[in-house]
Amino acid sequence: MCATCGCSGTIETEAMAGPGSREHGHEHGDPQHLPGYHHAHDHGHGHLHAGHDHDHADEHPHVHAHSHDDLHAHDHGHRHAAHDHDHDHDREHSHAHDDGHAHDHLHDDHHDHGHGHLHAGHDHDHRDPRARTDADPTTARTLELEQEILGKNRLLAERNRGWLQGREIFAVNLMSSPGSGKTTLLERSIRDLGKEMAVSVVEGDQETRLDAERIRGTGARVVQINTGTGCHLDARMLERALRELSPPIGSLLFVENVGNLVCPALFDLGEGARVVIASTTEGEDKPLKYPHMFRAADVVVLNKVDLLPYVSFDVERFLAHLRRVNPGAKVFAVSATHGDGLPDWYHWLAARGSAVHVAS
Amino acid sequence: MHELSISQGIVESVSDAVPDGRVLAVTVEIGRLTGVFADAVRFCFDECSRGTRLEGARLDIVDVLGRGRCSSCQQEVDMEELVTPCPCGNLLLEILRGQELRIRSVEVT
Numbered sequence: 001m002c003a004t005c006g007c008s009g010t011i012e013t014e015a016m017a018g019p020g021s022r023e024h025g026h027e028h029g030d031p032q033h034l035p036g037y038h039h040a041h042d043h044g045h046g047h048l049h050a051g052h053d054h055d056h057a058d059e060h061p062h063v064h065a066h067s068h069d070d071l072h073a074h075d076h077g078h079r080h081a082a083h084d085h086d087h088d089h090d091r092e093h094s095h096a097h098d099d100g101h102a103h104d105h106l107h108d109d110h111h112d113h114g115h116g117h118l119h120a121g122h123d124h125d126h127r128d129p130r131a132r133t134d135a136d137p138t139t140a141r142t143l144e145l146e147q148e149i150l151g152k153n154r155l156l157a158e159r160n161r162g163w164l165q166g167r168e169i170f171a172v173n174l175m176s177s178p179g180s181g182k183t184t185l186l187e188r189s190i191r192d193l194g195k196e197m198a199v200s201v202v203e204g205d206q207e208t209r210l211d212a213e214r215i216r217g218t219g220a221r222v223v224q225i226n227t228g229t230g231c232h233l234d235a236r237m238l239e240r241a242l243r244e245l246s247p248p249i250g251s252l253l254f255v256e257n258v259g260n261l262v263c264p265a266l267f268d269l270g271e272g273a274r275v276v277i278a279s280t281t282e283g284e285d286k287p288l289k290y291p292h293m294f295r296a297a298d299v300v301v302l303n304k305v306d307l308l309p310y311v312s313f314d315v316e317r318f319l320a321h322l323r324r325v326n327p328g329a330k331v332f333a334v335s336a337t338h339g340d341g342l343p344d345w346y347h348w349l350a351a352r353g354s355a356v357h358v359a360s
Numbered sequence: 361m362h363e364l365s366i367s368q369g370i371v372e373s374v375s376d377a378v379p380d381g382r383v384l385a386v387t388v389e390i391g392r393l394t395g396v397f398a399d400a401v402r403f404c405f406d407e408c409s410r411g412t413r414l415e416g417a418r419l420d421i422v423d424v425l426g427r428g429r430c431s432s433c434q435q436e437v438d439m440e441e442l443v444t445p446c447p448c449g450n451l452l453l454e455i456l457r458g459q460e461l462r463i464r465s466v467e468v469t
Contacts, residue, residue, distance in 0.1 A: 140384055142467050145377050149369040149388065149461040232362060263362035266395065291442045292395040324451050325443055 153267055156235035160242065160270025164253070170353040171253040173269050175293060176277035177286075178259030181303040183211045185277065185336040186254055190218040193346055197353065198251035202241040204233040204258045211256065221245055232263035235270055252353055261290040273352060276329075279304040280311050284318035291325045299330045301345065306335035363400035367408040370401075370419075370463060375412055378468055385418040385467035393426040393442050393458035426458025 148154060164171050176182050190199045200221040203212045212224035223245040225237050238255060247253050255271060257264040276297040278286050281304055287294040294300065300322060302315070315333065322329060330348065334341035374386055390398050398421045405419045426439030430446035430453055437446055439458055445451050 140467055140469050142465050143378065144465045145374070145463045146465075147373050147377060147463045149366055149373060149463055152369065152372060232365075234365070262395070263365075266362050267365070288443065295442060324445075327452055 150266070150268075153235045156239055157268035157270040160235055160238055161272075162270075163242065164270060164272065165356065167247070168250045168356050169247055169253050170251075170273075170349070170356040171255060171269075171271040172349070173255045173257060173264075173271035173274045174277060175257045175261070175264045175274065175297075176259060176279075177261045177282065180259075180277045180279040180282065181336050182256050182259070182277050183214055185301065185303060185334070186256060187214060187218050188336045188339070188342065189254075189346070189349070190215065190220045192342065193252065193349065194219060196350070198248045200245055200247040200251055200253050202233075202238060202245065202253070202255045204237070204256055206230070206258060221247065227258055231258055231260050232267050233257050233269060234267045238269045252349060261286070261293045265290075265293040265296045272356060273298045275299045275301060277301045277303055278318070280307050280313040280315075282313075284314050285321055287318070287321040287325045294322060294325045294329070297326060297329050299332065299348070300326075302331065302333045303336055305333045305340055306338040362395075363397055364404045364408070366396055366401050366461065367404035370405065371408045371412055371414050373463055374414055374466055377463075378413070378466060381413070381468045383414045383417045383466055383468050385420060386414065387420040387422060387464040387466070389422045389424050389460040389462045389464055391424040391426065391458040391460040393439060393455060394461055395442070396461060398423060422464065424458055424460045427456045428453030428458075429456055 160171075174182050174186070186201060190201070193199055201212075201215045201223075203209075203215060203222055203224045204227060205211055205224070206227050206229065208226070209224045212222045215222040223241045225233060225241055227233065227237070233255065241255075245253075255269060261276075274297050276293055276299070278300060280302065283289075287300075302318065305315075307313075308315070319331065322331070332341055332345045332348070334345055336342070370386060370388060374383060388401075390396050390401065402419055402421065409415050409417060426441070426444070427436060428439045428444065428446075429436050430448060430450050432450035432452070433446060433448040435446065435448070436456065437444065437453065439453065439455070443451075444453065446453060
């Protein structure tokens with residue numbers, strides 16, 4: 001499994017920047033990574049009980065957290081509207097709780113319950129109790145961590161950002177759904193801008209080097225990252241790609257993220273700007289359907305405007321939806337194939353690129 | 361399926377932060393406005409933790425409700441979703457809460 005993104009596929013980086021510079025890097029073995037979820041005794045509920053009953057076969061009612069000799073502890077913090085716990089163990093005991101609910105438990109092992117739930121309604125079927133036979137509850141302790149889950153990615157992203165700024169490279173993270181015209185826009189932009197500035201590209205796709213080959217056709221330096229089943233690029237992947245690509249000082253770097261309007265929104269790469277591409281062949285409600293992505297955007301490029309006479313896309317409605325999600329996003333309406341609107345897009349890229357130079 | 365990466369992030373961060381011992385439970389906060397689906401994180405956690413010191417650990421997920429302040433009338437409103445208009449009609453809310461993706465604590469032996 002990929003240590004970076006958790007995907008089960010093979011990530012390979014392929015450098016296409018120079019002759020013979022092809023390189024594979026990755027270590028994955030686990031081809032399948034999402035078997036059926038089985039939930040054994042380890043629920044961390046946070047529910048509310050409006051009322052339900054618990055019948056207990058034996059007569060030792062106890063209140064709240066009770067402990068047994070082993071270490072398997074589960075703690076409920078639920079609210080129930082109605083529910084039913086079926087704990088399938090060998091030994092019976094009952095619980096009485098001050099919120100008036102009770103559980104039927106048949107345990108063959110012992111564990112701690114700290115009940116105090118609020119359930120809207122669910123069933124518990126504990127068939128696979130995870131007895132912690134090797135742990136000692138008396139030594140269990142709680143450590144406050146207070147850490148960002150994506151802290152590592154953020155750190156790596158900041159490192160990339162510093163690296164890029166130090167080399168006066170303006171990096172643009174291009175995100176969209178598949179088929180919006182990202183690669184076509186890139187090809188055209190590189191051809192038009194390539195005379196004025198050095199442009200390099202990191203291509204992210206789940207599979208194939210097709211896009212990298214298209215980009216290579218423009219003469220730009222390109223590295224392809226195949227994420228396998230991974231659905232987004234992350235900062236570590238970009239770091240590796242940058243090392244491979246070694247983009248020149250003062251250049252423009254396009255990072256074409258995996259075509260996906262959900263996952264890439266969450267992962268900072270260390271880019272200088274985030275650009276989301278939408279197209280007139282998609283619904284104009286995309287910003288509302290994928291608010292996280294559109295909210296994360298510094299710029300939205302509306303592509304394929306040359307097709308407006310033939311499609312039912314309402315530009316004003318699209319913009320109204322976008323404003324609801326992200327009032328501050330800059331918008332360019334373009335046709336990557338016909339060239340409409342591209343000068344403004346180029347002007348923005350050049351201006352932002354210069355700003356990186358000034359800031360450095 | 362970015363929840364897979366989130367689960368992986370939990371396992372990596374906890375493994376790094378807890379030098380030794382076995383992890384019995386992990387408590388994380390997932391804000392309503394993050395776009396991260398708690399059930400999917402739970403679904404992936406068992407797999408991501410397999411073969412690590414977190415294997416078999418309980419994952420407690422604290423659901424953090426969204427809260428925002430209106431940029432126009434300044435009132436605070438609860439936000440169920442990222443796009444939640446203020447009752448005054450304004451769409452621009454400064455998000456105060458609901459974007460948490462944090463590991464709060466771990467229970468270790």
